Amino acid sequence: MKYSKLFGKTSKTDPKDEVSVNAKLLMRGGFIRKEVAGVYNFLPLGLIVLTKIANIVREEMNNAGGQEILLTALQNKSNWQKTGRWDSFDALFKVESRYEAEYALGPTHEEVLVPLVKQLISSYKDLPLSLYQIQTKFRDEPRAKSGILRGREFLMKDLYSFHSDEGDFDKYYKVMKKTYREVFKRCGLDAIETKAGGGSFSKFSHEYQVIAEAGEDEIIYCPGGDFSENVEITEVKEGKECDLGHGPLKKVKVIEVGNIFPLKTRFSEAFDLTFKDKNGKDQLVVMGCYGIGISRLMGTIVEVHHDERGIIWPESVAPFQVHLVGLDLENPDVKDHAEKVYAELQKEKIEVLFDDRENTSAGEKFADCDLIGIPYRVVISKKTEDKLEIKKRSEKEIKFITLPELIKITASN
């Protein structure tokens, strides 16, 4: 990608009114633009990052046996009435058609998926079953806030599992715990598995919490990693000594990036989702639900990985691996060299953003590198001659290397 053609501009000034780091940096860097409160457009850079995160999630869900589907955003009112949530789900968007039909705008998909599954499974042989989607969700939040951390429209992965009994569910719940830990690790986040309340469905759930000032939740946890509970439910106090000798428990603000919980038979009952067991008897299906806010995850990564100059993307989700900066491009030899390196990197399938702007100062280009946050900055100028100057976004050190060396360093990602 050539910077001169990229749709989206960087900005020197912070957007008015925005306070959250993710909103400021993502807007200034040309990743997103706000449409209305809590609703954002994704520009090319932003969509690349969002897609990379979604693909990590997708891979891990597939590894855990999930099958990807795509459910509807416009949903059947009568199914929401059947579960009682047409009236009780506060954040439910309701839309009316010209013909006076009413629909729910999907905030979650039990009401769509359970009736669908009912049509297609009937035997214990069909279970267990694990289905997921990555889709835009709508929630009529009383207050959208903190950039893309809490929006009214957001991208979410929701997986639903279906089991013949509690024991089978428990086994899968453990698989998903491991899967979730892997997802967040791959996204460069240290997510703390936290015990939380189960809402109206069950006694407990597990949340994946990332320590950050911008967080809305609070947890009490052991830095040694063997205990964490949401303050909403915990009976343990901050400062209590960890039973395993890891020192005092801490209370911190956190962002909830994922949540897994047992649904038991709450929705199976509502829609009479049953299967025939080995004895030919009808049994209710036991369900679990597992969510990850993809766009919130993107915002969380920015909240955690940035400095005063801009974003520092983990390599796994960075929009490009290499930010190739051409200086002195008015000089034909330098320009020729830069274009060749750009072509060569593309040939090697290394993701590269080439700042090919002429008559733009070095300072402006470097400032853009720091703001956008691509892992490797590679400079070609009349000073670098036939070498390449490389600097990692996360480090200060500058090195001079050759093109084959650059390819070797970046191709492994």
Place this chain on the structure above:
RNA sequence: CGGAGACUAGUUCAUCGGUAGAACGCUCGCUUUGGGAGCGAGAAGCACGGGGUUCAAUUCCCCGGUCUCCGACCA
């Protein structure tokens, strides 16, 4: 849904009763080139909408809208 603040050029802001100004960005020319460069010229605004008060309203008052923040809420 309560409370507070804001709304003027693409963006960030100034003007605070007398029909609008800067910086950045953008266009053109020249000059520059290692941390958001310099000079010159130019384009760009129904001052969120609607009512009042006034000879005169972007400015004061009222109603509405939108955005942000603080709370409440968050299956």
